[in-house]
Amino acid sequence: MTKAVVAKGKKRTESKETLCPPNKPTSILGCWVINHTHQARKSGKYVEVSGKFDVNVWYSHSNHSKTSVFTETISYKDRIRLHYRDEPTSRHEEVLVNVIQHPNCTEAIISKCGEKFVICVERELIAEVIGETKICVTVHPHTFEEEWPIRDESSSHHHGQHHDHKDKHQDHGKGHGHGHKDDHHHGHGRKD
Numbered sequence: 001m002t003k004a005v006v007a008k009g010k011k012r013t014e015s016k017e018t019l020c021p022p023n024k025p026t027s028i029l030g031c032w033v034i035n036h037t038h039q040a041r042k043s044g045k046y047v048e049v050s051g052k053f054d055v056n057v058w059y060s061h062s063n064h065s066k067t068s069v070f071t072e073t074i075s076y077k078d079r080i081r082l083h084y085r086d087e088p089t090s091r092h093e094e095v096l097v098n099v100i101q102h103p104n105c106t107e108a109i110i111s112k113c114g115e116k117f118v119i120c121v122e123r124e125l126i127a128e129v130i131g132e133t134k135i136c137v138t139v140h141p142h143t144f145e146e147e148w149p150i151r152d153e154s155s156s157h158h159h160g161q162h163h164d165h166k167d168k169h170q171d172h173g174k175g176h177g178h179g180h181k182d183d184h185h186h187g188h189g190r191k192d
Contacts, residue, residue, distance in 0.1 A: 031108035
């Protein structure tokens with residue numbers, strides 16, 4: 001038994017938000033969404049996410065003679081259906097919500113009446129439930145451990161030491177070679 005992700009769910013939402021600025025807009029110059037926050041709780045086989053974000057609309061008014069930024073906070077509630085890998089084995093579960101796509105403006109237009117903004121917002125959330133479950137552990141033979149990179153690094157290190165030893169051996173060989181030359185001369189001396 002161990003703790004692991006026992007259920008997942010994902011939901012993508014597109015919504016239209018109607019905003020009422022204090023001035024009759026002439027044109028929309030820009031729109032962006034910021035300050036997204038959320039909290040979640042589990043309810044049966046669903047995760048209920050309550051969140052909010054700020055919509056900022058930069059627009060012109062008074063026949064393009066002035067510009068303003070209108071800001072409004074939008075609240076939302078999303079229900080994400082959970083799909084369990086196995087049946088839950090414990091009531092003690094932890095809910096995590098990750099944001100794949102923060103609320104983002106995909107379209108901003110002036111309403112037909114000419115006094116409001118209609119903002120299209122998309123968002124995508126993924127919910128995970130962590131609980132106790134059974135797992136199967138695969139045991140590999142000891143030789144598998146020798147294939148780890150750490151063993152390769154150790155092998156390279158020994159190889160470097162062997163290389164140094166080889167260099168020392170070559171240096172020693174050079175000295176020993178000079179000694180042979182000296183012995184060779186001594187040999188000639190004995191023959192003489």
